[in-house]
Amino acid sequence: MKIVIIGGTGLIGTKLAARLREHGHEAVRAAPSTGVDALTGEGLADVLAGADTVVDVANSPSFEDAAVLEFFTTATGNLLAAEQAAGVGHHVALSVVGTERLPGSGYLRAKVAQEDLIAKSPIPYSIVHATQFYEFTRMIADNATEDGAVRVAPVSFQPIAGDDVAAAVGRVAAGTPLNGRVEIAGPDRYRMDEFFREALAAWDDPREVVTDPHARYFGTELEELSLVPNGDAVLGEVHYADWPGRG
Template identity: 45%
Template sequence: MKITVVGASGLIGTRLSEILRRSGHEVTAASFSFGVDTVSGRGLEAAIAGTDMVVDVTNAASFGDSAALDFFKTSTKNLLSAAADAGVGHYLALSVVGTPLLVESDYFRAKMVQENLIRASSRPYTILRSTQFYEFISGLIDIGAQGDVFRLPPAPMRPVAAGDVAAFLAELTVAPPLGGIVEIGGPEQFGVDEIARIYLAANEDERPVITDPSTSYFGVELTDDALLPGAGARMATEKLSEWLNQSMAS
């Protein structure tokens, strides 16, 4: 199968491309660093020409203001148009668990627009929503940084290894389009504040974490289940402690 991975130089894209190539698929790597700009359209037609399916794992460079919305709206429209012109049979995109509940945030409102554009298109599609990656825990913690302490909410979440997300995407790539949304989360549930304490301790960072339910999550006050995948979600296998041990060793 010929597959175009858009966002191929990113955290998920690099892992997914490697998995697909090892499985014998022909992979076209499309990203800004490979000469493809999904916003301007530069290189897009050539990257998608003759491909059987497109996997969209692009991400906005900025989470705030209108930058994320501008990116996802323009990029997704361009990708869907190019996919239609090329007769692509399956459009697979990566999104975020909780998106519909977090649209007060600029970023999640932009992700909702992306999802809606895909659903409204004529392309057979699958959308995978993932929980927060272990690899982005440091950025998650930083939302609560106040001087020498962190103030973070106890809202529960199930973080996941990027490798497990890429592996599930690879499965979905070779499966028929679902015409709907599936989700993936990690095997363990933690409060956001609890994850921060574990991560900081593993990095020998003694700064304290204060539990504060009023701390916003990228501009949104969290409800109890906003960051949790729904019933029927794929549960990944790599535990946080296993990922931390590997990341510390490397």
């Protein structure tokens, strides 16, 4: 099976390509650095020729509200049109658990717009909603830092390893289109402020973690279940305590 990975040189794209190749698939990593740019449409027709499935794990270079909306709507529109012309039979997209619950986040509003385009397209599709990646823990802490302290809400948090994300997306990509969504999350659920308190201690990071019910997460306040699966979810295997990058 020929599977084209848009965003194939990034964190998840690289892991996904390796896993698909291990299972005998032709995994093509597509990105601007390989001559394929979904935002402009450059290279799409050539790379999609003969493709069975397209997996979109690309991310916006900017999280500013207008820029991220422009990225996801334009790139997804270009990609879906090119897939339809090439006869691609399955579109897979990686998105975020809680997109529909956090309208105050410009990034997640853009992901909702992306998902709407995919669902309305005639191409059979699957959308994988993932929780936050272990690999982004430091970035989340930095984004939450105000006046030298990390301000975090006391809400549920269930992050997942990038390897587990790649494994789950790979299974979906090689399978039958869901024409719907599946949620994936890490094996353990934490209270978010306590998780970051322990994470910073493991990094020997001197910043204080302040529990703040009104702390904003990338521009929006959180409710208890904003960031965790709503019902059944596929759980990863790697515990954060065992993850090599935690220290």
